[in-house]
Amino acid sequence: AQSVTQPDIHITVSEGASLELRCNYSYGATPYLFWYVQSPGQGLQLLLKYFSGDTLVQGIKGFEAEFKRSQSSFNLRKPSVHWSDAAEYFCAVGFNQAGTALIFGKGTTLSVSS
Amino acid sequence: GAVVSQHPSRVICKSGTSVKIECRSLDFQATTMFWYRQFPKQSLMLMATSNEGSKATYEQGVEKDKFLINHASLTLSTLTVTSAHPEDSSFYICSAREGRGGGNEQFFGPGTRLTVL
Numbered sequence: 001a002q003s004v005t006q007p008d009i010h011i012t013v014s015e016g017a018s019l020e021l022r023c024n025y026s027y028g029a030t031p032y033l034f035w036y037v038q039s040p041g042q043g044l045q046l047l048l049k050y051f052s053g054d055t056l057v058q059g060i061k062g063f064e065a066e067f068k069r070s071q072s073s074f075n076l077r078k079p080s081v082h083w084s085d086a087a088e089y090f091c092a093v094g095f096n097q098a099g100t101a102l103i104f105g106k107g108t109t110l111s112v113s114s
Numbered sequence: 115g116a117v118v119s120q121h122p123s124r125v126i127c128k129s130g131t132s133v134k135i136e137c138r139s140l141d142f143q144a145t146t147m148f149w150y151r152q153f154p155k156q157s158l159m160l161m162a163t164s165n166e167g168s169k170a171t172y173e174q175g176v177e178k179d180k181f182l183i184n185h186a187s188l189t190l191s192t193l194t195v196t197s198a199h200p201e202d203s204s205f206y207i208c209s210a211r212e213g214r215g216g217g218n219e220q221f222f223g224p225g226t227r228l229t230v231l
Contacts, residue, residue, distance in 0.1 A: 011190075034219075036222075039230060041227065042207075042224060042225065043222050043223055043224035043225045043227075044158075044207070046219070046221040046222075049219065050206070090157060090158070094220070100163075101148045101160045101163055101209075101220070102148075102209075102220055103160075104157045104158045105157060106157045107156075107157050109155075
């Protein structure tokens with residue numbers, strides 16, 4: 001069965017430090033890959049997505065993610081974290097099958113320390 | 115970009131009453147809409163998939179008689195929580211997709227916080 005794993009439940013990063021959030025998926029083919037961010041009590045905002053092509057994807061707010069087929073991974077990175085980046089981050093995968101919804105990982109909570 | 119709205123954003127109701135949540139795609143036609151449920155500090159769990167003009171497909175463990183979904187038009191889907199109980203309190207999020215293809219992006223609404231007293 002398809003699944004998405006975010007190994008880190010909670011990460012704390014100092015403001016200005018770099019960030020990497022991990023995401024691994026289990027699927028026979030290459031799925032469509034997404035990263036979303038959610039602030040407390042809010043909906044989801046799309047940070048970036050990968051459908052095909054260049055495996056390094058640039059997103060909003062200075063985020064980027066790299067698709068590595070050999071590792072079935074789609075890790076999210078940011079070179080310098082800002083306090084406003086503190087939120088919940090979800091990795092999700094979609095499949096090229098009619099009517100299928102995204103499958104979400106359990107999320108990683110990012111805290112930013114000053 | 116595509117916008118999905120939800121109404122209401124927050125609702126408090128008494129146990130035993132029914133609550134309707136609306137999900138609208140504002141600037142595109144949503145062939146498919148999805149309803150998710152999110153408990154505090156947890157991920158989104160898919161409840162059902164709704165295709166315009168047909169019955170919703172519910173995920174295993176989701177009571178279709180309790181969570182009524184209607185996708186009457188290409189821009190509106192409703193979720194009705196019938197005879198709500200405190201355990202139904204949760205954050206409900208809808209998403210909409212233009213087209214049936216799984217590769218098409220899903221756009222998410224801002225969510226509805228339901229509290230059942």
